[in-house]
Amino acid sequence: MSKKYESVIGLETHIELSTNTKMFCGCKLSFGEESNVHTCPVCLGHPGSLPVVNKKAIEYAIKIALAVNCKIREYTIFHRKNYFYPDQAKNYQISQYDLPLGVGGYLDVDMGDYVRRVGITRVHMEEDTGKLLHTGRTGRISESVASIVDFNRGGTPLIEIVTEPDIKSPEEAKEYLIRLRNLILYRGVSNCNMEEGSLRCDANISVKKVGEERIGTKTEIKNLNSFKFLQKGLQYEIERQTNLLESGGKVIQQTRHYDNNTNMTKVLRSKEEAHDYRYFPEPDLVPMHIESKVVDEVRCTIGELPAEKAERFEKEYNLPKYDSSFLSNDKKVARYFEDCCKLYSNAKNISNWIMGDFSALLNKEGIDINDSKIKPANLASMLKIIDGGKINSKIAKSVFEEMFKTGESPQVIIEKMGLEQISDGGLLEDIIEEIIKENPGTVKQYKNGKKKAIGFLIGRVMARTKGKANPKMVNEIMTKKLK
């Protein structure tokens, strides 16, 4: 992007709540099941059916609104958003309009060198639509291309979080979304699975000359359904708009679709007057008064947040800032870490293993720490074994890998694979003498003042013992023998 221009980005994020039932009826929430098996007259929009608000969904929505520091409106109502599209059966979506649940919040996004505070305009509740499956051309000459509607998803409680246009770059947008997702995962109110569509993100973006007050004409980008696509889609759009303005053209306000195959955005056929939704208060639902007492109750059920947890880890376990924030970012990792700490006292050691070898193996296998075969008790006892000098840290890596593969205890693995450290002074002396005899040249170098040569000799000892020699003892004995 040319330095002459800067971008202005706002995000709209939709989150499906993980309640048992839909927003306005008792149909079960499901994913990947046979189509149209979880429907009823309410979510199919049959005349005469009446919606009733899911209490749990309100509670979850309050949790999300609080997560992004919103004020919870005491008086809030649902509106009908009217539009014709076959993904919803009623020809309107029950949503919120000018009296949304949460308003005026913010989210601080840590960018390493600086913190970007992103304003949150609103958090509102609505119902998700059904799923449209587009069928291909059915016959050779046939023009009968059709869509199939599955209403299993129709009516799922959905939360929309709208930011102010405070985001200045695709990187900030990505970090914002990662942070938002973590916060929501922490509260356990949604699984935030982007592949399954339980977290979806649209972006509004415009560019303007650096220093210019007025915001340029924006476009809306849809289908930014991974952190990577969000970043790439925005990058493409910034470039497109900048080139357009540079060459004397004008940006047209439109909705564009991000295609991750071509890494480009394409204009969606603009629906004329599509934004005239003729909102009006939903007459089938009565207003909601969310008393501050209720908000306080919900607030009490929210556990410790990532930032708070990180701060506590730093103090309680005396960990560096980096470790604390790494461990507290994912709730499951944080719990695992603390479970280990109950069994073993050197927190920094635990942290090193989790951040290092453990994370590497988990990433490679693409699994969660909870699904790993290594239980906290086994990691703790391995660390105790290292401290006790029974294995050295190099051998520990092999033990750890074996634990990861088999889930066996470190004791069993060390015995089975014969990995116990050799700390028998007599045996080590014999081996060291052999090595000294075999490498007279190196010994001479050492005696002539090239002290580094000892490293080579120790290396030979380690090789001969297959890495099992106690390195501290080898070093001591070797130094003594070479005098």
Place this chain on the structure above:
Amino acid sequence: MRKIERKDIEHIAKLAELDFSDGELEKFTVQLDRILDHVARISKVDTEKILPTSHVIEIKNVFRDDIVKKSIPKEDALKNAPEVSDGGFKVPKID
């Protein structure tokens, strides 16, 4: 009060996916205008001390617990489909 014009009726008809003949457009313009005139009389009422109402029944906070209820059989759900295909409601493709 703003006068209803023919283009307003055309706009509303389009949003509602309705096709009106010329005659109907004329007729509805006059009728809707009269309805709005009638309703506009409410603006003469002094509402200084009255809170906005979004619902005529004076109740609030009607909720249900998050308990799964039996859905209807798929065959029943699809009875109202204009056409059925692959176990779903078949509709014209919309881009």
